[in-house]
Amino acid sequence: MNRQEKNRRNHLLQPLLLSIFLLAVWLPQTSIAKDMLVPLHVKSGTNLIHLARDYCHQKSDWKTIADINKLRPPYLIREQSTLKVPLSRLKHKTLKAKLATMRGEVNIVDTNGETIPAKKGTLLSPGQTVVTGDSAYAHIIFPDHRYLNMEPNSKLTFNYLIGLVDQTVKIDFTLHNGRIFNKIIQRLQPNDSHQIRTPIAITGVRGTEYRIKNQEQASIFETLTGKVNVGAAGAGITLPANQGSRVQPGAAPEEPRPLPSPPVPPLLKPIFRVLPAVIPAPEHLQAETLRMRITADNAGLTTVKEVYCSPDEAFVIDSLPDGSYYSFFTAIDNEGFESLANGPLPLTIRTIPSAPVISSPKEGRISWDKQITITWLKGEQVDRFFYQLATDNAFKNIVVEQETTTPSLTTPELEPGDHYFRVQAISPDGFVTLHSPPLSWKMAAQPEMQSATTTASEPLALRWSAMAEECTYDLQIAEDRQFTTLLLDKKAITTASYEVQKHLLPGKYFVRIRGVLSPEAIGPWTASQTLEIKRDPLGWKEAMIGVIMLGIILL
Known part of the structure; x- marks a missing residue:
């Protein structure tokens, strides 16, 4: 032939x-x-x-x-x-499937109706039923290189799982509700069979990947590779790759229809260092919903989490243990049909250690000290820190940057002005966290008033450099450098100057000033500065009086 x-x-x-x-x-x-x-x-x-x-x-x-x-x-x-x-x-031997991996609440209902919690590695026998809870997944391995993924809120019963005398394998199970994904890696032999039933329809395959979604009013079948035969109500169709069909109760399978096109995968960061992670969704004209499936393997067999969003929204990963994963993206249209997956895309979550939390000083403070001490918290799995001190919030003008093993730092002496600090944690394996939120503060300049000399008859007006717009000033004048004998103690001066109304006799005095931002933020006194009051020079009137007095004394 x-x-x-x-x-x-x-x-x-x-x-x-x-x-x-x-x-x-x-x-x-x-x-x-x-x-x-x-x-x-x-x-x-x-x-x-x-x-x-x-x-x-x-x-x-x-x-x-x-x-x-x-x-x-x-x-x-x-x-x-x-x-x-x-x-x-039939002459046969009963085979068993293996619950290879699981996430969340997975239970097994035994042949006697007893429900027991499932464990990784549990062997599954014909007659048993596997049930997944909310946000739960189960990856089941069958003999002969066949795999099945159960998704959340699914219920699956194994009808039979046998090996015949010719070494072929026959599998039959029922999906009562929920969603499953099947993958048969090696092409089946003519006498091999793999049948999946729902309350509405039945499928048979030969070497393929396909999904089944059983809902109350319909079962949806989607072929990803190979072909799937779907039968219901005495009629049947063959679903080729990238096509799907819906079967409603008592009706024949609907004609095959193309699945939506896969979405363009979004750009993913090399590492997501904080959760929740927000990933903008790609545009898709056919999709009502986009699905992001996260798996532990690049073949997409072991699902650990799935996230949904609309095409104009974003995927939000709220919780996921640190580790390396793979992501697959699909589009779901308004009739519930789902596209082939675009992936795998590597996805790395690393939130431990987290960025350090600065504990002191207070953000935005104004300080008169040339040096300040900064402390922060030390998290888990931290070996050392890397900090930067700069004069701008973009950290382009770096004053100091270096590593330290302690969660604290006393800055070098700084010039007056704005200063910014941030720190990163480094784990023993070299992983570097995000920066802490920057700490900013202003170092105010001390008011400067040079030593002054004036005469007793001239008005005394003191001026000094302003510290900050919201600052008031305290002024003291004393006879001694220790300021034990005060001649003037003026508080809450609102300007950077003050006219002394009190008449001071000729002599030497001492002056100091301090800035006050609030009752809790009072600056240090400046170093004492010298004020000298001289006698006025003699005028003609004083000279005449002096001559007269001298004459009286001589007479």
């Missing part, structure tokens, strides 16, 4: 094979029969007796197979077709 004839034959057989699939696997979906019917592939050169001899406990089981499949003499069967055989009549 040449290639053209073979292709023509395969094209003619495709509708027939789909019909055979429906006859072989269709069972009423309201309940599972106690003795499940297993699809058995008919290979070339096989008859009923050979089939029973090879796969069943007794050769006479060929009669049971004929009755179930409504075969009549001469009991002809078509090669490459499928017959239904009761599980109890």
Whole structure:
């Protein structure tokens, strides 16, 4: 037979094979029969007796197979077709699946109805049911390189999981509600089978990836790669890659329709150092909702979290343990159909250690001290710190930058003006956190008033450099440098000058000033400065009086 004839034959057989699939696997979906019917592939050169001899406990089981499949003499069967055989009549060994990983609340309902919490590595047997809670995920590994992901609020029952004498594997389970993702890595052999039932429909596959979403009013089937046969209400369709179908109760599967196009993945930071992490969503004309699925592996098998948002919003990751992950992005249209995934994109969360928290001094303070001490908190997994001291909030004009092992610092002597400080924590493995929020303060200049000399008759007006707009001043004049004998103690002067009304006799005095921002923020006194009051020079009147007095004394 040449290639053209073979292709023509395969094209003619495709509708027939789909019909055979429906006859072989269709069972009423309201309940599972106690003795499940297993699809058995008919290979070339096989008859009923050979089939029973090879796969069943007794050769006479060929009669049971004929009755179930409504075969009549001469009991002809078509090669490459499928017959239904009761599980109890087949020679088989029961296999088990493995709960490889799980997140959140996952329970197992045993065959006796007892509910027990699931654990990573639990072996799952036919008859058991796996239930995932809110925000819970389960990754299940089947024999023969088959994988299944259960998403939150899903319920799945294993009907049978068997290996036949020809080393083929047959799996059948029911998705009662929720969402699952199936991945079959190696192409199935002709007698392998992988069937998934919902209360509404049933599927059969051969080497593919596909999703099933079972809702109250419909089941949605989406093929990602390969092909999926979907049967319901005695009718069936074949779903090729990148197409989906909806099945409603009592109705045949809807015609295949294209899935939405995948979204353009957003740009992700190399490392997210704080949570919640906000990731702007890409635009998408077809999508009503965008989905970000975060997995522990780059194959996307082990889901740890999923986040949804509208195309004009942002994904918000509110909680996720530190680690390296992978993200996959899909678009969901207004009918619930979901696109193929765009990914994997690496996603790294590192929040420990966190950026240091500065504990003192108070932000925005004004200080007269040339040096201040800054302290901050030391978090977990911190080995050292890196700090910067600058004169601008952009930290372009750096005064000092260096590492320290202690969570405190006394600055060098600084010039008056604005100053800014920030610090980062460094872990033992070299990871550097974000900067702390910058601490800013103003170092005010001390008021300067040079030593003054004046005469007793001239008005005394003192002036000094202003410290800050909101500052008031205290002024003291004393006879001694220790300011124990005060001649003037004036408080809350609102200007950087003061006219002394009190008449001071000729002599030497001492003056000091301090700035006051509030009752809690009083600056230090300046160093004492000298004020000298000289005698006035003699005028003609004073000279005449002096001459007269001298004459009287001489007489």
